[in-house]
Amino acid sequence: DARVTQTPRDKVTEMGQEVTMRCQPILGHNTVFWYRQTMMQGLELLAYFRNRAPLDDSGMPKDRFSAEMPDATLATLKIQPSEPRDSAVYFCASGSGSTETQYFGPGTRLLVL
Amino acid sequence: GESVGLHLPTLSVQEGDNSIINCAYSNSASDYFIWYKQESGKGPQFIIDIRSNMDKRQGQRVTVLLNKTVKHLSLQIAATQPGDSAVYFCAERIQGSQGNLIFGKGTKLSVKP
Numbered sequence: 001d002a003r004v005t006q007t008p009r010d011k012v013t014e015m016g017q018e019v020t021m022r023c024q025p026i027l028g029h030n031t032v033f034w035y036r037q038t039m040m041q042g043l044e045l046l047a048y049f050r051n052r053a054p055l056d057d058s059g060m061p062k063d064r065f066s067a068e069m070p071d072a073t074l075a076t077l078k079i080q081p082s083e084p085r086d087s088a089v090y091f092c093a094s095g096s097g098s099t100e101t102q103y104f105g106p107g108t109r110l111l112v113l
Numbered sequence: 114g115e116s117v118g119l120h121l122p123t124l125s126v127q128e129g130d131n132s133i134i135n136c137a138y139s140n141s142a143s144d145y146f147i148w149y150k151q152e153s154g155k156g157p158q159f160i161i162d163i164r165s166n167m168d169k170r171q172g173q174r175v176t177v178l179l180n181k182t183v184k185h186l187s188l189q190i191a192a193t194q195p196g197d198s199a200v201y202f203c204a205e206r207i208q209g210s211q212g213n214l215i216f217g218k219g220t221k222l223s224v225k226p
Contacts, residue, residue, distance in 0.1 A: 004156075043157075043202065043216040056213065091156050100145050100206055102214060104156035 002026045004094050004105035012111045018080040021108045023092030024073055032075045033093040033102055034060075034067055043091075049075065082112045121200060123221045132190040134220045136203030141184065143205035147214065148177060148188045152199045160188070160201075190222075198224045 005024045013019055025032050033048040047057035052069040060067065064083070069075045079086055089109050093102040126132045138146065144165040149157035163170045163177045163186075170177050176189040186203050200221050204214040 042218045045213065048213065093156075100214075101147065101159055101162060103159060104149075106156050 004092055004103055006090075006092050006105040006108050008108055009106065010109045010111075012113065013082055014113050015083055016081040017112075018078065019082045019086075019110060019112075021077045021090050021092075021110075023075040023077070023094075023105060025075065025092070025094030026103055027073070029094035029096045029103075030072070031095045031102075032069060033095075034075070034077050035091040035093065035104075036088045037091060037107070038088045046077070046090075079110075082110075084112045086110060087112050121219050121221045123223060125223045125225060126193050128193060128195060128224055128226050130193055132188075132193045132197070132222060132224075134188045134190075134201050134222065136186040136188075136217050136220075138184050138186055138203065138205045138217070139215065140205060140207050141181075142208050143215075144208040145206040146177070146179060146186050147204045147206075148175075148186075149202045149204065149216075150197075150199045151202065151219070157202060193222075193224050195224045195226055198222055 004026055007022045031050045034046040036044045036046055044059055046060040047067040048055055049069050064079055066078045087110055089107045091104050091107045093104045095102045147162040148160040150160050151157045161172045161175050161177050163179050168179050174191045178187045190197055200219040202219045203217045206214050
């Protein structure tokens with residue numbers, strides 16, 4: 001049963017600490033998306049990649065957030081330094097070039113104290 | 114102080130009744146639409162999609178209707194079950210946007226047994 005996996009599922013950290021979230025897209029999918037979900041803003045697109053190349057990261061605060069795909073099976077989202085306003089659920093989704101459907105992972109619930 | 118969250122429209126239906134969830138999309142250039150279901154603590158799950166050259170598409174117990182004239186999308190769920198309780202999101206893709214989806218704010222469906 002192919003699915004997107006994300007780690008960690010939950011993360012509690014203190015303000016100023018670095019946070020790294022990881023995502024393993026569905027095997028064979030070449031597009032990876034990072035979203036943030038909060039009660040205030042709903043689902044917001046942060047960045048996305050196709051064939052490991054960043055296509056759009058305009059939704060991401062550049063000064064503290066960074067997204068990479070070291071290889072086709074791993075996408076990372078880093079926040080350094082983290083702030084309380086970064087508290088949210090972060091979702092990764094993947095898709096293939098032949099279809100527009102995005103398949104979501106279970107999310108990483110981040111709480112920055 | 115009390116935080117102000119996103120107040121989702123809520124639809125409450127009796128088990129066994131049909132549900133209709135509506136969505137107004139924003140861009141007349143959108144050519145692809147998806148409905149997602151999100152249960153508490155989980156990532157959005159793909160339900161059904163439709164392209165702009167269609168006005169109706171049926172799945173198992175679900176039907177999506179597209180009215181491009183008024184930019185309106187609806188999701189119909191037949192014989193609603195308690196397991197259908199979730200937040201439902203519509204998403205649109207603007208033609209030429211390289212797969213970037215724009216999500217609506219969501220509708221909470223509550224099924225009464």
